[in-house]
Amino acid sequence: DGGITQSPKYLFRKEGQNVTLSCEQNLNHDAMYWYRQDPGQGLRLIYYSQIVNDFQKGDIAEGYSVSREKKESFPLTVTSAQKNPTAFYLCASSIVPGQGYTDTQYFGPGTRLTVL
Amino acid sequence: AQSVTQLDSHVSVSEGTPVLLRCNYSSSYSPSLFWYVQHPNKGLQLLLKYTSAATLVKGINGFEAEFKKSETSFHLTKPSAHMSDAAEYFCVVKSNTGKLIFGQGTTLQVKP
Numbered sequence: 001d002g003g004i005t006q007s008p009k010y011l012f013r014k015e016g017q018n019v020t021l022s023c024e025q026n027l028n029h030d031a032m033y034w035y036r037q038d039p040g041q042g043l044r045l046i047y048y049s050q051i052v053n054d055f056q057k058g059d060i061a062e063g064y065s066v067s068r069e070k071k072e073s074f075p076l077t078v079t080s081a082q083k084n085p086t087a088f089y090l091c092a093s094s095i096v097p098g099q100g101y102t103d104t105q106y107f108g109p110g111t112r113l114t115v116l
Numbered sequence: 117a118q119s120v121t122q123l124d125s126h127v128s129v130s131e132g133t134p135v136l137l138r139c140n141y142s143s144s145y146s147p148s149l150f151w152y153v154q155h156p157n158k159g160l161q162l163l164l165k166y167t168s169a170a171t172l173v174k175g176i177n178g179f180e181a182e183f184k185k186s187e188t189s190f191h192l193t194k195p196s197a198h199m200s201d202a203a204e205y206f207c208v209v210k211s212n213t214g215k216l217i218f219g220q221g222t223t224l225q226v227k228p
Contacts (some may be wrong), residue, residue, distance in 0.1 A: 110157070
């Protein structure tokens with residue numbers, strides 16, 4: 001099956017701990033994205049990466065970090081510096097925009113993070 | 117700058133009746149527009165997209181949307197609602213940098 005997987009589905013963290021959310025895709029997409037979703041709100045972009053070993057901050061990058069060592073993987077670390085980390089986190093991927101191909105973003109199933 | 121406004125935060129319909137979810141956009145150029153659906157605790161699934169081809173776009177599960185430039189609207193419709201359509205729906209515009217800009221979402225309730 002082709003698609004995007006995120007793990008774990010539910011994650012609990014104590015205050016002051018860092019935690020890493022996994023995102024893997026086998027769609028051969030160059031671009032990957034991390035979004036945060038809070039109740040009653042649309043998605044907000046945290047980080048994105050258009051190519052291996054390169055990534056850019058989105059609108060709400062503070063308190064988060066990412067890496068892109070492999071094309072298939074784009075893990076997100078929620079650090080203790082993130083003031084309100086409890087949220088639903090969604091990973092997405094697409095063909096790199098601007099290449100003339102459809103660059104629709106396809107989403108994973110999400111990880112719900114709760115800080116205790 | 118691009119933006120998108122979903123005019124209703126909550127819509128309730130009876131099963132078998134039409135669905136209308138309203139979306140207005142703001143863009144200084146011809147936009148790419150999308151509708152995504154999200155069922156509880158799930159990721160987003162693409163329903164349909166407009167990319168400057170036909171103004172009436174047909175999507176999955178019987179949904180369609182019409183791009184109206186004069187009204188800057190991209191409303192989502194379906195002739196007959198099913199119980200399985202109950203979900204949250206997001207209207208999305210793609211900015212000229214490729215970034216997706218999401219509306220606040222509309223929760224669709226389908227009553228038996």
